[in-house]
Each structure stands twice: as C-alpha cells, then as structure tokens.
Amino acid sequence: MSEDIDGGIDGGFEPATPIWTAFSDLMSALLGAFVLILVAVIGVQLELSTQLDHEIKQRQLETQRRKTLEQALAGPLASGRVTLVNGRIGISGSVLFALNSDQLQPEGRVLLKSLAGPLAAYLKARDETLMVSGFADDQQVHAGNHRFADNWELSAQRALTVTRALIDEGVPASSVFAAAFGSEQPVSSNADAVGRAKNRRVEIAPVPRSTASGGERGE
Numbered sequence: 001m002s003e004d005i006d007g008g009i010d011g012g013f014e015p016a017t018p019i020w021t022a023f024s025d026l027m028s029a030l031l032g033a034f035v036l037i038l039v040a041v042i043g044v045q046l047e048l049s050t051q052l053d054h055e056i057k058q059r060q061l062e063t064q065r066r067k068t069l070e071q072a073l074a075g076p077l078a079s080g081r082v083t084l085v086n087g088r089i090g091i092s093g094s095v096l097f098a099l100n101s102d103q104l105q106p107e108g109r110v111l112l113k114s115l116a117g118p119l120a121a122y123l124k125a126r127d128e129t130l131m132v133s134g135f136a137d138d139q140q141v142h143a144g145n146h147r148f149a150d151n152w153e154l155s156a157q158r159a160l161t162v163t164r165a166l167i168d169e170g171v172p173a174s175s176v177f178a179a180a181f182g183s184e185q186p187v188s189s190n191a192d193a194v195g196r197a198k199n200r201r202v203e204i205a206p207v208p209r210s211t212a213s214g215g216e217r218g219e
Contacts, residue, residue: 065126069206072118081111089115093135093158093200100141100148102157104165112162116169119204123175128206130176132166134159135203137196138183156180162202 066087073089076082083090096108104112119130134155141148148154159178167173188195 065206069122072122073115075118076111076114082115087205089204091162091202091204092197093202094197096162096202097158100154102147102154102161104161109165112165113169115204116166116171119166120171120175122206123172126206127209129174129209130166130171131179131205131207132159132163132176133179133181133203133205134162135181135185135187135199135201136183137186137199138190139196150182152180152182155182158202162204166204 066084069087069089070077070084073082073084077084081091081095091108091111095111096104098105123130134157136151136155138151141150141154148157156178159180163176163178166176183190183199186195186199187201188198190196190199
C-alpha cells in the first residue's frame with residue numbers, strides 16, 4: 001500500500017523551473033532593451049550637438065563675411081551713396097539711370113568704379129560670386145519706348161549694364177552674373193513717387209558659387 005502511494009507521488013509531479021531563473025531572464029531582456037534605448041538617445045544627442053555646432057559656425061562665418069564686406073565698402077557707405085542690408089548692396093536706380101533708361105549716368109559710372117576695387121578684393125579670397133539684380137516699380141514703361149517690352153526687360157538690361165560696368169572696372173567676369181526681378185520684390189509701397197523711387201534699384205550681393213551655379217544666369 002505504501003509502495004503504491006509512493007509510486008503515485010513520484011510519477012505525478014515534474015520538477016518545477018525555479019522562479020529566480022525566469023526572473024533573471026526577464027531582467028536581462030529589460031537591461032538589453034534599456035541599453036539599446038540609451039545608445040539611441042546618446043546617438044540623437046550627438047547628432048543634434050553636431051548640427052548645433054555647424055549652425056553656430058555658419059552664423060559666425062556669415063557675421064564675419066558681412067563685417068568684411070562692410071570694411072571693404074566703408075568709403076561708399078560713409079558717403080551715403082549705397083546701402084548694405086543683410087549683405088546686399090543697394091543702389092538707387094536714379095543714381096545709376098535716368099527714368100526708363102538702361103544707360104549709366106556719369107554719377108552711376110563713378111560709383112560703380114569705386115565699388116569694383118573693394119568687391120574684387122573681397123571676392124579674391126572667397127568661393128563666392130556677385131549676383132547683380134535689377135528691380136523696377138510697378139509702373140509700365142512709357143508708351144513709345146520701343147527698347148523695352150516691359151519692366152522685366154528693363155530691369156534685366158539694367159542688371160546687365162551694371163554687370164558689364166563692374167567687369168570693365170576689374171571684377172572678374174567669372175565672379176559676377178546678372179538677374180532680373182521686374183517689379184516682383186518691392187522694398188516699399190508703389191502707391192507714391194517716393195516708394196516707387198525706392199523700388200527702382202539695383203542690388204549687388206555676394207552668394208556662394210554653389211548657389212549661383214544652381215540658378216539661372218542672366219548673362
């Protein structure tokens with residue numbers, strides 16, 4: 001009788017897996033997942049830090065570039081004949097051209113001559129090129145003016161005139177190009193004569209060569 005009971009007991013139970021072994025496996029899995037998450041977080045932080053350092057360096061370079069340009073153009077800026085805003089040199093259209101004309105006035109030619117030397121020196125040590133942009137007000141060219149079909153053509157020809165004048169005064173032809181914007185980017189209201197005069201302008205801006213090669217050249 002005793003043997004039957006013992007036999008039933010021995011045959012009816014399997015040795016159970018210790019609880020601590022299952023707990024250990026679970027903790028190992030959790031630790032592995034934590035390590036993967038930690039590595040991913042560190043990787044993201046490093047990438048963000050690298051991007052931030054790059055942006056800071058780019059801003060420092062841009063600040064230095066503008067400071068160098070201001071120093072190069074100290075004379076014309078002091079005379080009030082040109083403006084420099086966000087790295088863009090602005091020249092009033094009335095200084096350069098008569099109304100509805102793309103022929104340089106004597107004052108405009110003298111001004112461009114004074115700009116050419118500093119600009120050429122500025123470009124010499126930099127991988128940049130000059131974009132010469134022509135702008136117009138929203139008034140159509142005078143009736144009977146057969147030279148220009150519209151303000152787009154007038155602003156393009158003015159930009160080309162300034163570009164050629166800079167080249168004639170020593171700016172390398174490979175470092176300057178022309179662009180036309182017509183009346184599409186006004187800096188003032190076209191509601192009155194004062195605002196329209198501000199919009200009739202030419203701007204000269206240094207840009208990276210990669211930017212220039214990616215866009216359409218005006219000449």
